[in-house]
Amino acid sequence: MPTYTITELAREFDVTARAIRFYEDQGLLSPSREGAGGRNRVYTPRDRTRLKLTLRGKRLGLSLSEIKSLVDMYESPKDTAAQMNRFLGVLNQHxxxxxxxxxxxxxxLAEITAHEDECKRLLAGLAEKQSTAG
Incomplete structure (x- = not known):
């Protein structure tokens, strides 16, 4: 089974290693540890898929807790219809x-346009007064 380093995943998905560590802290990823004192993170294809789904969820504007809930849901293929209905519910709410x-x-934006129009009208009025007074 292939494994990935944090650098490889960061490069592949164009994110920082810090972001990947943050997702790990949030429970979205759970790499194993190797090397002296377990300093080196080793990511499995499962972690890679979870990272991919996390980034996709972020692009959709979902919160990390929503993403975690959805990603965790796919880990247990108990009731696919229930999972899809839950996902539809999250998407509908979003x-x-x-x-x-x-x-x-x-x-x-409509309020800004109205204020801009009023300012322009007032400035035109001031310019007209100055030209007639001078």
Missing amino acids: RETLEQQREDIEMT
């Missing part, structure tokens, strides 16, 4: 959050 954020952003 979609609702993102749609609310989009609505909030659109409202904020």
Whole structure:
């Protein structure tokens, strides 16, 4: 079975070794230890897959706890339908959050546009007063 070093995984997935160690601290990865005092981490294909799924979850905007829950769920193939339904639930909740954020952003952008228009109107008025007074 192939194994990977932290450097190899960091290079392959374009992340820092520090990020990989953080995911390990969060329980997402569990490499074995080798060498003097267990200083060298050795990652299995399972760890590589878990890292890949973690990074995919981050790109989707999921929290690390959501990612861990989903990744752990795939480790136990007891009830695939239940797992898929749970994943759909997480995705649905995340979609609702993102749609609310989009609505909030659109409202904020509309407010900014209104303030910009008002500032431009006031500046035009000041420029007109200065040109007639001078």
